Amino acid sequence: MGWLGKTLLMAGLGLSLWGCGQSASEQQTKLVLTGSSTVAPLANELGKKFEAQNPGVRVDVQTGGSSRGFADASQGLNDLGMVSRDLTDDEKAEFQDWAIAKDGIAIIVHQDNPLTTLSDNEVTAIYLDKTNDWQALGGDTGQITVVNKAEGRSTLELFLKYFDLENGEIQADVVIGDNQQGIKTVAGNPQAIAYVSIGAAEQEIAQGTPIKLLAMDGVEATTENIKNGTFPLSRTLNLVSQGAPNPLAQQFIQFAQSPEAYAVVEAQSFVPLDSQKAKAKDLAPQS
Amino acid sequence: MHLNPDLILLWLVRGLGTISAILVLLILLFLFKEAFPVLREVGIGAFFFDAVWQPTKGKFNLLPMILGTLWTTLGAMILATPLGILSAIFCQFYAPDFLAKLYRRLLELLAGIPSVVYGFWGLLVLVPMINRIQPPGASVLAGILILTLMILPTIALIADASFAKVPTSYLTGSQALGISQWGMVWGVAVPAAKSGLMTAGILATGRALGETMAVLMVCGNVVKTPTGLFDPVRTLTANIALEMAYALGDHRSALFVSGLMLMVVVIGLIAVAEWVVAEGKNYG
Numbered sequence: 001m002g003w004l005g006k007t008l009l010m011a012g013l014g015l016s017l018w019g020c021g022q023s024a025s026e027q028q029t030k031l032v033l034t035g036s037s038t039v040a041p042l043a044n045e046l047g048k049k050f051e052a053q054n055p056g057v058r059v060d061v062q063t064g065g066s067s068r069g070f071a072d073a074s075q076g077l078n079d080l081g082m083v084s085r086d087l088t089d090d091e092k093a094e095f096q097d098w099a100i101a102k103d104g105i106a107i108i109v110h111q112d113n114p115l116t117t118l119s120d121n122e123v124t125a126i127y128l129d130k131t132n133d134w135q136a137l138g139g140d141t142g143q144i145t146v147v148n149k150a151e152g153r154s155t156l157e158l159f160l161k162y163f164d165l166e167n168g169e170i171q172a173d174v175v176i177g178d179n180q181q182g183i184k185t186v187a188g189n190p191q192a193i194a195y196v197s198i199g200a201a202e203q204e205i206a207q208g209t210p211i212k213l214l215a216m217d218g219v220e221a222t223t224e225n226i227k228n229g230t231f232p233l234s235r236t237l238n239l240v241s242q243g244a245p246n247p248l249a250q251q252f253i254q255f256a257q258s259p260e261a262y263a264v265v266e267a268q269s270f271v272p273l274d275s276q277k278a279k280a281k282d283l284a285p286q287s
Numbered sequence: 288m289h290l291n292p293d294l295i296l297l298w299l300v301r302g303l304g305t306i307s308a309i310l311v312l313l314i315l316l317f318l319f320k321e322a323f324p325v326l327r328e329v330g331i332g333a334f335f336f337d338a339v340w341q342p343t344k345g346k347f348n349l350l351p352m353i354l355g356t357l358w359t360t361l362g363a364m365i366l367a368t369p370l371g372i373l374s375a376i377f378c379q380f381y382a383p384d385f386l387a388k389l390y391r392r393l394l395e396l397l398a399g400i401p402s403v404v405y406g407f408w409g410l411l412v413l414v415p416m417i418n419r420i421q422p423p424g425a426s427v428l429a430g431i432l433i434l435t436l437m438i439l440p441t442i443a444l445i446a447d448a449s450f451a452k453v454p455t456s457y458l459t460g461s462q463a464l465g466i467s468q469w470g471m472v473w474g475v476a477v478p479a480a481k482s483g484l485m486t487a488g489i490l491a492t493g494r495a496l497g498e499t500m501a502v503l504m505v506c507g508n509v510v511k512t513p514t515g516l517f518d519p520v521r522t523l524t525a526n527i528a529l530e531m532a533y534a535l536g537d538h539r540s541a542l543f544v545s546g547l548m549l550m551v552v553v554i555g556l557i558a559v560a561e562w563v564v565a566e567g568k569n570y571g
Contacts, residue, residue, distance in 0.1 A: 037533055037535070063535065064535065065535075142422075143422045145418070145422050145423035145424070150508065150529035150530050151340075151341070151342060151343060151529075151530050151538070152342075152343065152530050152532075152533035152534050152535075152538060153533055154533070167341065168339060168341055168344075172509050173422070173423035173425070173507065173509065173519060174423055174425045174507045174508065174509065174519060175507065175508035175509050175510070175519075175521065175529070176508065176529075177503065177508075177528065177529045177532075181410075181503075181504065184407075184410050184411065184504075185410065185414075185425070187411075188410060188411050188414055188415040188418075188424075189414070189415060189418050189422075189423065189424060191418070191422055191423075192423070
């Protein structure tokens with residue numbers, strides 16, 4: 001072994017010693033979040049911002065499904081659990097929960113499509129290929145291009161659960177990855193139908209992309225309707241803990257619910273629960 | 288202290304060579320390691336004989352995607368090889384000098400366009416166009432056309448370079464014998480440039496097999512063995528890119544098997560190409 005090997009060895013030893021020193025000197029520098037893979041990317045981004053604001057703190061995000069979020073929280077294996085749905089009454093009795101964002105998905109079609117709303121049954125029929133032509137729904141003649149999401153995506157899960165479908169039953173013509181690809185596919189195909197996060201679709205429409213959001217059973221697909229809870233195809237993204245969370249976790253919850261976090265939430269195509277911002281808007285005309 | 292520069296160079300080259308070799312082996316090892324859990328659990332057969340690809344439900348049939356990869360690549364090669372070689376011949380033997388130069392620059396530009404740009408163009412222009420002929424538009428055909436565009440410059444540029452390397456004496460000699468221009472190109476230049484043309488083919492096939500973003504955007508990605516040019520298809524690469532971000536456990540592991548399959552296809556391809564070149568040398 002030459003000088004290079006020795007240097008590397010020394011550096012390695014130094015690093016490991018430094019690592020030991022770190023964990024021994026401060027106890028609360030690491031925040032562990034486990035659970036839903038839907039919440040994880042958001043928690044990760046929030047974590048980065050939180051780390052930047054609190055030097056020395058490290059936020060560790062691990063996925064494994066909402067059920068892991070609960071299980072780890074009750075065994076004390078995490079500081080906060082991540083759960084991508086509303087809690088049941090039993091769960092509410094056992095855990096404390098904090099909503100950090102809402103996720104809503106809506107059906108989109110091309111701007112030239114004359115339809116403005118579809119019922120749940122109609123959507124189900126389209127995705128099972130029982131309805132195969134827009135004419136049957138009162139639109140122009142044309143074979144429907146069914147756009148579905150790739151396996152493992154949270155939007156797919158929510159869609160399947162709401163319409164009570166199995167992914168294997170869906171007769172898709174196109175399978176997409178992220179929301180952007182779905183929006184581009186629909187924008188380029190007047191016969192296509194897809195479902196994407198409402199936040200992403202609204203941003204694209206604002207930029208002039210030729211798509212439109214369909215109302216579901218008459219309820220307009222808007223971020224407003226997700227906030228006030230009237231839009232059916234939505235869910236709350238929560239952080240949970242059993243008993244009171246530790247101070248660092250409390251600090252993180254406060255940060256995740258603060259207006260500072262809204263931009264991060266919107267960048268992830270979720271809807272922020274900006275009750276304060278909404279209030280400010282209501283007050284504005286009176287002043 | 289005496290240092291022999293040759294010796295330094297020798298060990299430097301040996302060292303760097305070893306690093307490249309080790310990198311390839313490490314990648315293979317990593318693929319195996321990540322793929323191993325699911326291979327041990329369900330066996331390799333599941334990836335060919337399961338009914339469908341539903342990794343979250345423990346069904347792992349990769350066959351439609353292996354076929355998808357092979358079909359799109361094969362289609363693109365069938366279109367791009369003659370186009371590429373003929374444009375190289377045009378450039379080298381027929382075009383006036385200024386035109387040949389301009390043409391080469393254009394091909395280089397085509398080769399330099401990032402794949403995601405091809406993908407966007409395909410999604411916004413090509414797919415809607417095919418959709419008007421037969422919905423849904425995102426199809427094997429779209430994939431083949433995009434891949435053809437992407438590998439065409441690779442083939443044309445390498446073929447052009449290998450034609451340029453054909454010794455002038457061969458060409459002047461054949462002209463002296465009174466062979467027609469085409470006879471010279473086909474009978475002398477093409478056989479003389481054969482190994483370069485093979486290299487062009489191998490590199491282009493490799494690029495077509497490994498292309499991910501553009502194919503993912505235009506192919507439709509439905510996991511079903513396509514029965515025609517207008518059916519949507521999912522390739523092995525698109526499968527990994529689509530599902531990796533949210534995959535856990537066996538699902539994730541199965542995606543590494545996709546990667547392994549892709550490696551197997553590529554290794555098989557290189558072996559066949561080596562064999563063809565070796566055969567050519569025996570009889571050529």
